[in-house]
Amino acid sequence: MTSNAGGSREAAHDGPFVERAGDLTVSGRMRGVGASPHAVESPLIVALHGGTYSSAYFDVPGYSLIDHAGALGLPIIALDRPGYGETTPLTPENATVAGNAERLDAILGEVWKRHGAGRSGLFLVGHSIGGAIAVSIAARRPAWPLVGIAVSGVGLVTPPESLDHWSALPQIPMIDLPAEVKDQVMFGPEWTFAPDMPSRSHVADAPVPRAELIDIVTTWHGSARDIASRVQVPVHYRQGEFDRLWITDADQVAGFGAAFSASPHVDAALYRCAGHCIDFHRLGLAFQLEQLAFALRSARLL
Structure with missing residues (x-):
């Protein structure tokens, strides 16, 4: 990514992109980036998808965070994380939450240099493994101006059978989970989503690095509270009532929220009437x- 630190504005760009960030390739999609800000308080929003989805997770027609941000005049970039889309992958041993956080910290610095002119700072949205990565990036206290994070679909403890399920997957770097398997765990009861779901979400499906799935049910459990305690920016946290990938109840949500002890403001709550992918449920628009x-x-809080 070419630096734009001097403050000159480029033409607004909408749609998919592939760019260079130093020696790395980064892909994703964006909306309203490069347009003149409505106000100095307007942040640049960057969204990080979870495992088994690409950046298209945030741009499914009818459920698009990108569309809703654009309608409000907010610039947004949804990145393909390492190993997804055209973004340069990590080695299998580094395809972890910590490895993603280190790599994306550097990439986001380049994103800010190119696209941040005139904005108040960068705000991270992270879903599922992307949420754990967003928390981990914030805990690193990056050199670029992070103003806050919003995370969902991640918590403190996964069901005990999760490790057995993921460990049973083939010993290959990338796993392509069948859509019918994903549908069983990504959604709540049928009454919580519209008839066009889950099928409409499949446009965002993508193979997932196996190491990500193992790491989130092993290393994250022991480190989540410590990582959260080092976050010093405002935190918005929502966990779906019917999330089948995490042990989800009011106490777990309160416990994760309390772990952000250095944050100036934490808004943590159980999100009723939704499953793991809150965005794809009937209340997805309200959530976004x-x-x-x-x-x-x-x-304005920092």
Whole structure:
């Protein structure tokens, strides 16, 4: 990514992109980036998808965080994490939450240099493994101006059978989970999502690095509270009531929220009537508007 630190504005760009960030390739999709900000408090929003989805997770027609941010005049970039899309992969041993956080910290520095001129800072949205990575990036206290994070689909403890399930997967670097398997765990009861789901979400399906799945059910458990305690920016946290990938109840959500002990503001709550992928449920729009409103508030809280 070519530096734009001097503050000159480029033409607004919408749609998929592939760019260079030093020696790395980065892909994703963006909306309203390069457009003149409505106000100095307007942040640049960057979204990090979870495992088994690409950046298209945030741009499924009818459920698009990118569309909703664009309608509000908020610039947004959804990145393909390492190993997804055209983004340069990590080695299998480094395809972990910590490895992603280190790599993306550097990439986001380049994103800010190119696209941050005139913005109040960068706000991270992270879902599932992307949420754990967003927390880990914030805990690193990056050199670029992070103003807040919004995470969902991640918690403190996964069900005990999760490790057995993921460990039974083939010993290959990338796993392509069948859509019918994903549908069973990514969604709540049928009444929580519209008839066009889950099928509509499959446009965002992608192979996942096996190491990610193992890491999130092993290393993350022991380190989540410590990592969260080092975050010093505002935190918005939501966990779906019917999340089947995490042990989810009010006490777990409160416990994770309390772990952000150095944050100036934490808004943590159990999100009723939704499963793991809250965005794809009937209340997805309300959820995304909460995240976008929090991004605007965070730009004024620091």
